[in-house]
Amino acid sequence: DQQVKQNSPSLSVQEGRISILNCDYTNSMFDYFLWYKKYPAEGPTFLISISSIKDKNEDGRFTVFLNKSAKHLSLHIVPSQPGDSAVYFCAASPNSGYALNFGKGTSLLVTP
């Protein structure tokens, strides 16, 4: 049962434009959300997170938005750069739990 869903397996964006990656979740107990970036044959690296008490968190070019009523979060990358090309995983956990539940990932390609 997939509790975290990334419905777009791939996304292509031109360099300098905005990339928007989306994620939906079904478990209302989730209250901590993260985005990871992964290059082929490497472990995922932590990018940005947000807790349920916020609806927005910003770190440089990366902003995560959380809509709890819709059980939806998104990652915005502005401006997109070719080095951002990677697979992005959305993850979520409840504060009472340990492990993260991951989506299947969205492959982002930023073209020059």
Add this chain to the structure above:
Amino acid sequence: SQTIHQWPATLVQPVGSPLSLECTVEGTSNPNLYWYRQAAGRGLQLLFYSVGIGQISSEVPQNLSASRPQDRQFILSSKKLLLSDSGFYLCAWSGGLGGNTIYFGEGSWLTVV
């Protein structure tokens, strides 16, 4: 600072052979430790997690087992590998109960032939 290492990075094993992947964490004590697997097109699947020495929780029934013989050491094993065990295995750690970021190792590619 904390670091996590897992090995070997790649291995090719015949069906029916045993498996041992090792993972160690440095720079922290009493971490939560995890084994994830990334199979093709299936995202990251949690296999095992451990909150302390000798404490292992399994998330999915499978052909694999995990052990935590020391505080910062986590081992993934199998007595007899199946073709379906092929994948990219990731060890990870976090600092406490819930609401914490998980940090991943470099990953291990396993191909069962």
